[in-house]
Amino acid sequence: MKKVLKNSTQLILGLVLLCFVCSRVNYLLVSDDPWIRILMHSYYEQENIDNLFLGSSHVYSAVNPYILDEINGQNNFNLSTAAQRWDTTCYLLKDAYSRYDIKNVYLECYFWTNTKCDVWSENEQKYVPTDWIDAPQNYSIAWVLSYYMKPSINSLAIQLHSADVDHMLETIFPFVRYRANVFNWEEISKNIDVKKSEEYKSYTHQEFPTSIDGVQGLTEYRPKGFSYSENRIIIDADKNFSDDRDLGFNCLSPKSEKYMRKTIEFCKKKGINVKLYITPMTGVQLVSADNYDGYLSDMRNLANEYDVEFYDFNLIKPDYLDIDSGEYFCDLYHLNSVGAEKFTPVLWDVLNSSIDKNSDMFYEYLEEKYAAEEPEIFGVYAKKSIPRDDTPKHYTVASNKKDMTYRITRTIDDGDANKDDTVEVIQDYNANKTFDLPIDQHGTITIESKYNNQELSISVAY
Template sequence: MYKANTLIKRIFKVAVILILGFWIPLKVLNFALVDDVRSYTRVMLHEMYTQEENIDVLFIGSSHCYRTLNPELIDKIWSKNTFNGGTSSQCLDGSYAILNEVAKNNDLETVYLEMFYTQMGGVYSDRTQLTLTYIICDYLKPSINKYSYMLSAVPKENYIESFILARRNWKRIFEKGYMNNLIEKKLSEEYKSYQYIDNGVEEYLGKGYVANYNSIEGGYISDGIFSPTRALSEDDIKYIKKIKALCDKKGIKLVLFSAPMPDFRLCAAENYDSYVNELNQLASDLDFEYYDFNLCKSEFLSLAETDFYDDQHLNNLGADKFSRSFAKFFMENNYSACLYESYAEKVNHMEDIPLGVIVSKEEAELKFETVIPREMTLCYEAQVETENDVRLYKGDGGNFSIPIDLDKNNKINIALYYGENNQSLCTKYVYEVGGK
């Protein structure tokens, strides 16, 4: 018996030595190689874990969640403690993992799950961009929830990078100054105390909300064609059902919603109503609520270009407007007065104005396509400025091409005329391209 106990103690000591001999070097390498100095998720999850007050309401979803809903504003209207658990490009398995984590330690009343259409339709096992997973699992506390998420969300060939964070950046060991600079930042009081250092454009304002202070000036103009909507994949539906089951088990109300985006983007996608219809049907089948705030009537919420900082995200001004409207919407329960039945119905109530311009490059020319809510007559002027000359192109219509030398810096001032005799109204855009 004595020998058996002695053997067990020796085995235990050896195991501890091996674990510490592996774990401590890994922690050192992670500290020196993994650059998370500007990670919103690191700060957000730390704040979530250290909340002293019970979280009553949780918002989860993609960047359209954490850049759109400001809990500080909503708390005052609802007299609840709300928290935003959104992360960049968060898919539904990530939403499920964060919900699981919050529900373990809080008596949640309601969960609002944000649904961004381009995040849907994928096969999770086919992922190649794993940052969306790492930014969540890297900062979840060790638990069955964390490791089950990691094992299901990451392909087997990436397991090493998932568990050994430094493996992702191992090539930078030999990059001059990289580790010294990173270690210096991580030894700062801001990093150690989980204070996010704003960069003058964006700022972490607490409880998961990130404010952006840029705004669209001079109309929407974008490179490339926007992705059309896709049907929900089996993985999407699987995790919506898992989220619903968890909410039912815990007695939590589940509400799905889509955050407002510019009509420029939605009209360019062309088939947005197919997405709205599919989610409405799923909501009916699974007995939860879904509201799409891209269907807002202008009397309820009117957003201008200056309320967005790009062609899909609200800036701080727009998020302030929407957060207040969102809170009011769920307090008053007067849904029909606030939302159209479909996006097509909303389009029918839009003004006849250009919504924006999509630009594509083809060899020695640029192609411009104007996004409009319905057929309308347009004419254009495009002034191309280079270092040496200025050229002017004119024509009828909103779709046109102009020759361009991409080796030179080009500033293109576009004016689209419409209205009575195509002269009464004008929308202007600026596009810069080229140069070495």
């Protein structure tokens, strides 16, 4: 008996020592993620959460919970993280349900995290469509979140589902992910300075990113899951979008769809009202998806299967919400704080009503919306190419009319301010909208278009 007691004591002391050593090494090596740290600190501080908004960064940039609090008199919270995986969404919902009396759950269904993404295969020397959850670049999304969560069954589930077995050590021990910095004293000192700062201790964070035109705007991470941003897309030069998704090929991914269904089914089982929606995106991103209407059909079929309401605010008619202008976006992906202020009340009016009353507010498909609009060139988007310096970059003009003709020229920036930049005509007016440019060159693309006696022009940096 004494031997068993002695061995048990030694085991417990060994585990305590291991945990202590790991925590100290984590402190030195693990880089801070201010958004998730501030988000989870605020999450655990809530007395109750009435309305829970789950999803990617499209939630925390577009939905202002403070405006919602004033409108509905309840406590609203965005439990959203960048590129949030659907397995993570499912377990976060279960964790929130175990802590709070959730009345309504609103699931943002941005196509980026619902569909397959292209992952480069060294063996095959090509991009391979891969489930968003299984893509190696998305392991860290779940790793970091579980690191900042309090110990629970659901935080453990997020951690265990975060990566494949080949990355088991990184999954269990956070500092292993940063092993390359073991002897990088500059990086270690930087981590220590951050964790000793007043901003870190007070759970606040501010940035002043600079846009392409040299304008700085405040970005501030606020409690309740809201990212306040003053940045705007105020010049056409910003409208160059890097795309890795073709919805004609990368349809709903099996694992993401499975956990989307699990999330909806959990709400149904627990008697929680659940609705699906998509926040506004820029025109260039919508066009870059190629088969966005096909994605909408898949989402509507899934929503109808569960008798759940689904709204895409990219299809809302301008009489109800006119938010296409760049002044409402902080970049080509996200609304800024002005956009969120305009969007949030409309979002709540729709979600708090019924689909019978709201149906006339929306176009049915993107094609119908574009048919009703004036012609516009949204910018250009670049598809992924083979990751080599000698490979050209494939560009496509993003516009809302199929029968436009385009004249495309480019100015090549040679880096010499004393010399005139080289101007090259890529094509004269014709219906072609795709072209290649050297990946190592930079300058300005100018696109001129004619449509029904109307002339349009846009200049985009590349």
